[in-house]
Amino acid sequence: MKRICPICEAGCGLTISADGREVIGIEANPADVFSEGHVCAKGIALKELDADPDRLRTPLVRKDGLLQPASWPEAMTVIADGLAAVRTEHGADAVGAYIGNPTAHNIGLSTGMGVFLGTLNTTNIYSASTVDQMPKHLASILMFGNAMAIPVPDIARVDFILMLGANPAVSNGSLWMVPGFRNKLREFHGRGGKLVTVDPRRTETARLSDHHLFIRPGADAYLLAAVANELIGRGVEPPAHMNCANWAQLKAALAAIDHESAAEQSGLAVEDIHHLADGLMKAERPVVYGRVGTTLQRHGTLTSFLVEVLNVLLGALDESGGAMFPEQPFASAAVSGSGMEYGRWRSRVSAYPEVMSQLPCAALAEEIETPGEGQVRALFCFAGNPVVSNPDSDRLAEALKTLDLLVCTDIYHNETTRLADVVLPGTSPFEDSHYDSFLGAMGWRNSARYSPPLFANENQPREWDICLGLAYVSATGNTPSPDDLRDFEDTVVAGAVARYTDDESGPLHGRDVQEIVGQIGPQAGVERLLDLGVRAGRWGDHFGRRDGLTLQQMIETPDGIDLGELRAGRLKEVVLHDNQCIDLGPAEILAALGSLGDEAPVKDLQLVGRRQAARNNSWLGNLPMLAKGQNPCVLQVHPEDAAALGIESGDRVKVSSATASIAAEAFLTDELMKGCVCLPHGFSEAADVDQRVRQPGANYNRLAAASEVDPLSITAALNGIAVTLEKTLD
Numbered sequence: 116m117k118r119i120c121p122i123c124e125a126g127c128g129l130t131i132s133a134d135g136r137e138v139i140g141i142e143a144n145p146a147d148v149f150s151e152g153h154v155c156a157k158g159i160a161l162k163e164l165d166a167d168p169d170r171l172r173t174p175l176v177r178k179d180g181l182l183q184p185a186s187w188p189e190a191m192t193v194i195a196d197g198l199a200a201v202r203t204e205h206g207a208d209a210v211g212a213y214i215g216n217p218t219a220h221n222i223g224l225s226t227g228m229g230v231f232l233g234t235l236n237t238t239n240i241y242s243a244s245t246v247d248q249m250p251k252h253l254a255s256i257l258m259f260g261n262a263m264a265i266p267v268p269d270i271a272r273v274d275f276i277l278m279l280g281a282n283p284a285v286s287n288g289s290l291w292m293v294p295g296f297r298n299k300l301r302e303f304h305g306r307g308g309k310l311v312t313v314d315p316r317r318t319e320t321a322r323l324s325d326h327h328l329f330i331r332p333g334a335d336a337y338l339l340a341a342v343a344n345e346l347i348g349r350g351v352e353p354p355a356h357m358n359c360a361n362w363a364q365l366k367a368a369l370a371a372i373d374h375e376s377a378a379e380q381s382g383l384a385v386e387d388i389h390h391l392a393d394g395l396m397k398a399e400r401p402v403v404y405g406r407v408g409t410t411l412q413r414h415g416t417l418t419s420f421l422v423e424v425l426n427v428l429l430g431a432l433d434e435s436g437g438a439m440f441p442e443q444p445f446a447s448a449a450v451s452g453s454g455m456e457y458g459r460w461r462s463r464v465s466a467y468p469e470v471m472s473q474l475p476c477a478a479l480a481e482e483i484e485t486p487g488e489g490q491v492r493a494l495f496c497f498a499g500n501p502v503v504s505n506p507d508s509d510r511l512a513e514a515l516k517t518l519d520l521l522v523c524t525d526i527y528h529n530e531t532t533r534l535a536d537v538v539l540p541g542t543s544p545f546e547d548s549h550y551d552s553f554l555g556a557m558g559w560r561n562s563a564r565y566s567p568p569l570f571a572n573e574n575q576p577r578e579w580d581i582c583l584g585l586a587y588v589s590a591t592g593n594t595p596s597p598d599d600l601r602d603f604e605d606t607v608v609a610g611a612v613a614r615y616t617d618d619e620s621g622p623l624h625g626r627d628v629q630e631i632v633g634q635i636g637p638q639a640g641v642e643r644l645l646d647l648g649v650r651a652g653r654w655g656d657h658f659g660r661r662d663g664l665t666l667q668q669m670i671e672t673p674d675g676i677d678l679g680e681l682r683a684g685r686l687k688e689v690v691l692h693d694n695q696c697i698d699l700g701p702a703e704i705l706a707a708l709g710s711l712g713d714e715a716p717v718k719d720l721q722l723v724g725r726r727q728a729a730r731n732n733s734w735l736g737n738l739p740m741l742a743k744g745q746n747p748c749v750l751q752v753h754p755e756d757a758a759a760l761g762i763e764s765g766d767r768v769k770v771s772s773a774t775a776s777i778a779a780e781a782f783l784t785d786e787l788m789k790g791c792v793c794l795p796h797g798f799s800e801a802a803d804v805d806q807r808v809r810q811p812g813a814n815y816n817r818l819a820a821a822s823e824v825d826p827l828s829i830t831a832a833l834n835g836i837a838v839t840l841e842k843t844l845d
């Protein structure tokens with residue numbers, strides 16, 4: 116059986132053998148057109164996840180202070196009553212939602228959750244994006260007027276990559292679906308390519324690179340500005356065909372950052388900056404790429420913007436071998452005015468701007484704590500673990516405990532679900548379908564791939580149905596019967612079709628809704644909306660208007676359908692500003708550049724994160740195949756910093772920030788820049804999450820102050836936290 120792995124953005128094709136309901140083995144699918152035989156240990160361990168006795172299978176409802184197994188109708192009734200009480204007493208905005216990372220890899224959950232959120236009529240929507248990639252979206256909103264216009268390196272043709280704050284050798288790529296990065300890098304080197312990495316740690320990717328530069332956390336904006344200035348000094352201008360506006364303003368603002376200040380802030384030498392600019396200029400097909408280290412930091416949006424400024428100056432944007440805009444088969448119906456999704460409303464307590472209709476995680480605790488109209492009293496958490504992944508964990512956990520209603524949908528018990536009033540279990544990934552509707556637009560190559568559920572589960576609804584049930588409860592106040600749910604699904608599908616037939620720029624404009632509904636594939640569930648989006652898309656059959664892609668074709672092609680290499684010349688489609696120009700000088704960016712010069716170089720010891728090859732953020736820790744080996748949650752310390760503090764490898768160390776103290780075991784390594792310490796995120800000290808194999812560890816985010824943010828997107832600056840170390844005696 117063929118199946119796409121739903122864990123991370125790489126989306127590897129798997130071959131699965133089973134005996135009845137039992138998975139016997141998992142291996143890479145070499146015929147998969149997109150992943151070409153890549154798999155990692157996590158994908159193989161899905162066998163254990165599927166069988167894990169600790170995985171949730173029954174709803175839980177809090178009774179007498181304890182979470183206890185309950186029936187689905189019982190759980191839904193508790194939710195209906197709780198929701199009605201909060202809304203009646205406190206209004207619509209008192210109900211909030213938190214969207215966790217795995218929703219991006221679960222089409223039933225993400226689409227169904229969208230239906231549910233549509234019924235809430237609340238401004239209090241939070242997601243893992245503001246502890247992750249929101250600066251990228253905001254940079255794209257400001258530059259292109261299009262939050263989803265995030266270019267990826269064209270790894271198949273590029274010959275020089277400047278990579279900042281990313282570790283695809285472990286992460287397998289992010290906002291860049293690139294399964295088998297190491298193999299692709301080998302091919303890249305084979306054709307003479309050069310990779311330069313910029314990171315406070317000599318990462319697994321840095322070790323594979325041709326040159327690695329240590330950088331002080333948060334200082335990338337200085338480096339990128341200095342490189343841009345050098346290119347400008349050598350006569351480089353944005354290419355005319357890119358149609359850029361406000362270049363003169365940007366150029367003037369960049370001029371304030373000279374090589375000396377960039378070197379002082381970043382810890383790089385002035386010659387390093389010259390060399391870097393020189394390498395980029397001389398390369399035939401260069402590209403600049405930045406990821407979590409450039410977004411989860413104090414200048415996230417400015418840094419993300421400057422990454423694309425360099426791609427513009429290098430002539431790499433939207434060109435073969437450069438920073439390209441992938442295309443995916445699934446098309447959403449255009450919603451008018453969706454270009455500038457920034458600052459249309461603000462959070463109640465700190466007046467933080469929304470981005471893409473979401474408020475920042477950094478505001479969640481205060482919005483729960485602070486009384487008044489719009490105070491969050493109920494929260495629906497979908498596939499997330501904010502108590503571990505969000506800043507100021509202790510404060511957030513305390514705030515969540517005060518809610519009138521906390522409903523979590525998860526496949527495991529975690530640090531957040533244990534505070535819930537109701538926990539709804541998602542199924543094993545093998546009992547649900549897969550299509551990457553969000554990240555498909557960031558692939559290294561264009562393709563169409565879909566996996567149907569491998570096994571039926573008579574006892575648990577798919578997450579699409581869970582979310583439809585919640586939406587029904589929210590919309591009507593009643594809990595649905597199975598017939599009610601199917602009627603409701605019909606209404607949702609007809610409503611979705613109407614959005615496409617109303618969309619003047621779409622291929623279904625003006626068509627008859629019922630005619631389209633009648634043609635949508637026979638499968639019930641979220642597959643109907645998938646068929647709709649694919650058939651309305653760039654390769655779709657437009658419902659009988661031409662030969663083209665349908666869900667049925669994807670079902671019949673389990674190795675995926677290759678749709679070819681990335682296409683250049685897409686700027687006209689991608690740039691959505693009214694004047695059709697790339698905006699190089701939005702006021703927010705000019706102001707942010709202006710204030711760079713006022714910052715004193717950081718002298719504190721700074722904490723940065725690292726991802727675990729054998730975990731995904733806070734989950735997968737309960738699978739024996741992945742949990743073997745030494746304690747992964749060690750604090751890496753540079754030997755010189757350690758010597759000054761009398762710390763040795765194996766010592767227990769107290770790590771303190773302005774917010775909290777945590778304890779971790781020290782490990783000395785010169786893979787780290789002097790002046791930095793490094794700890795993985797995703798662990799917690801909690802031992803009572805009903806995951807018997809999982810090891811506890813220090814929760815990084817207890818150290819993060821909610822007030823330390825990128826000032827534009829209000830994404831948490833989780834990298835670069837100022838800390839002190841102290842050897843402890845216990």
Ligand SMILES: Nc1nc2c(c(=O)[nH]1)N[C@H]1C(S)=C(S)[C@@H](COP(=O)(O)OP(=O)(O)OC[C@H]3O[C@@H](n4cnc5c(=O)[nH]c(N)nc54)[C@H](O)[C@@H]3O)O[C@H]1N2
Pocket residue numbers: 214215216217221224243246247248407411497498499500501503504505524525526527529540541544578724725731732733734796797815816833
């Ligand atoms: N210090 C620090 N903090 C970070 C980061 C960092 O680099 N450093 N990284 C940040 C990033 S990039 C991210 S994306 C966030 C993640 O933040 P979150 O999304 O809040 O947390 P996760 O740890 O990914 O938790 C995901 C939860 O979803 C559950 N789950 C998995 N699959 C499914 C499914 O199919 N259905 C359901 N219902 N549940 C499912 C898992 O069991 C797990 O409990 O963390 C951020 N936090």
Ligand SMILES: Nc1nc2c(c(=O)[nH]1)N[C@H]1C(S)=C(S)[C@@H](COP(=O)(O)OP(=O)(O)OC[C@H]3O[C@@H](n4cnc5c(=O)[nH]c(N)nc54)[C@H](O)[C@@H]3O)O[C@H]1N2
Pocket residue numbers: 123124216247279280281282283285286287288289313314315316318330331332333334335406407408409412723724725726727728729730731732834835
């Ligand atoms: N195995 C595994 N794979 C994963 C995940 C996982 O937890 N485990 N998580 C998935 C998720 S949700 C995501 S978002 C992606 C993330 O994918 P990546 O961004 O590729 O992975 P990270 O390891 O977070 O890389 C961030 C790097 O930034 C560096 N850094 C920290 N601060 C700075 C800074 O200020 N400047 C610079 N230049 N560098 C800095 C860190 O040292 C780190 O090496 O990975 C995904 N894939």
Ligand code: SF4
Pocket residue numbers: 120121122123124125126127153154155156157158159287294
């Ligand atoms: S790289 Fe990601 S998608 Fe591929 S097998 Fe590993 S976890 Fe799954």
Ligand SMILES: [Mo]
Pocket residue numbers: 216247
């Ligand atoms: Mo992420």
